Amino acid sequence: MSVITFANFKGGAGKTTAALLLASELASRKAEIVIIDADPGRWISHWGALPGKPDNIRIITNVVEDDIVQHIYAAASQTQFVIIDLEATASTMTANAIGMSDLVVIPTQGGSMDTNGAAKTVRLIHNQKRVAQRSIAHGVLMTRTSAAVASRSFKSVRAQMIEAGITLFSTPIVERAAYRDIFDYGGLLRDLPTAQVSNLENACKNAQSFTAEVLSQLKAGLEQRGSHKVKRKRAASGSVDDLAGFRPRDWPIGAPVRKPPKVQAAENPGFRSRRTGRTAQLNLKARPDTIKEFCDLADSNGWGLGETLEYAVCLLQRDYGKKIA
Numbered sequence: 001m002s003v004i005t006f007a008n009f010k011g012g013a014g015k016t017t018a019a020l021l022l023a024s025e026l027a028s029r030k031a032e033i034v035i036i037d038a039d040p041g042r043w044i045s046h047w048g049a050l051p052g053k054p055d056n057i058r059i060i061t062n063v064v065e066d067d068i069v070q071h072i073y074a075a076a077s078q079t080q081f082v083i084i085d086l087e088a089t090a091s092t093m094t095a096n097a098i099g100m101s102d103l104v105v106i107p108t109q110g111g112s113m114d115t116n117g118a119a120k121t122v123r124l125i126h127n128q129k130r131v132a133q134r135s136i137a138h139g140v141l142m143t144r145t146s147a148a149v150a151s152r153s154f155k156s157v158r159a160q161m162i163e164a165g166i167t168l169f170s171t172p173i174v175e176r177a178a179y180r181d182i183f184d185y186g187g188l189l190r191d192l193p194t195a196q197v198s199n200l201e202n203a204c205k206n207a208q209s210f211t212a213e214v215l216s217q218l219k220a221g222l223e224q225r226g227s228h229k230v231k232r233k234r235a236a237s238g239s240v241d242d243l244a245g246f247r248p249r250d251w252p253i254g255a256p257v258r259k260p261p262k263v264q265a266a267e268n269p270g271f272r273s274r275r276t277g278r279t280a281q282l283n284l285k286a287r288p289d290t291i292k293e294f295c296d297l298a299d300s301n302g303w304g305l306g307e308t309l310e311y312a313v314c315l316l317q318r319d320y321g322k323k324i325a
Helices: 015-028 042-048 070-075 092-098 112-132 150-164 177-185 200-225 227-237 289-301 305-320
Strands: 001-007 033-037 056-058 082-085 101-106 137-145
Touching: 001 200, 015 033, 015 042, 015 082, 015 101, 015 200, 042 056, 042 092, 042 177, 070 082, 070 092, 082 092, 092 112, 092 289, 101 112, 101 200, 101 227, 112 137, 112 150, 112 305, 137 200, 177 200, 200 305, 289 305
Parallel strands: 001 082, 001 101, 033 056, 033 082, 101 137
Antiparallel strands: none
16 A cells, blocks of 8 residues: 545645546556545545546545544555545644655645645644654645746745755646546546547646656655565555556656547638637637737647637736736
8 A cells, every 4th residue: 555645734725636636647557546535625525426437446535533544544455545635724634644644745836825834734744753753755746837937936935845855746737727627527637528628638748747756756755664664564464565567667658649629610711719628718809920820839739729828928927027008
């Protein structure tokens, strides 16, 4: 077993999304996974009730402070990976889950509130390390970042974490429409409908890189604690060998190649139909050459037009700030 916990005392940091992306990617690799949904919002439980949840993912819900240790112990003895989505509060439940973890992922956005929550989580991890008298691998995961440019707040948070000596995941979770749509459609990330979900291939690449880094940190943590001792202890308790056969370096890069969806031709010549993954539309008038350059830029990067517009806005804000008329 490997117990991977997602924790941050600040709500809305991206814990649930990151936990589900990890579970989805591992499940697509045929791993056996138990998700302990200890978040009061129960978003992963809601996802599990939708069509498409594979049989190799089991979700434990309605977890309370008194029984989370029992749930973790039982799940860890029966499956390869235990993923815990914790509540965003400092509680006995949070402390117990962290104390039983092999890796704690601390999602955070580029803001002071998220950073403070992450710092408190790191302090709790260090306290639990002293209580358990063992190392607990952990790292801060930047979430909802821009694929185009890094914001000033993101750079500031990253610099603060590095200066404080806190491990930082090199792969951030980029803001993608697919990461919201998975909670609407259900199923695994790679099984989302390409015709309705914007830029799915890049979303899968991002999730794959993050998962590979999680596995690398898990293996490094086992080596640091003495993998032979850990394996003997796990074998005695009936736990399975969770990381055998999982070699991220051997994984092919990116999502499976899929045929592009057929787009129905519009009646008016020159009309361009594009999916954006958004629920709002914006009609703009521009010169034909500007429209062509904009569409060519989107096509060359595999972006939807809505996503390309978002990147353009980020660049304008970077260069002009709030002075845009």
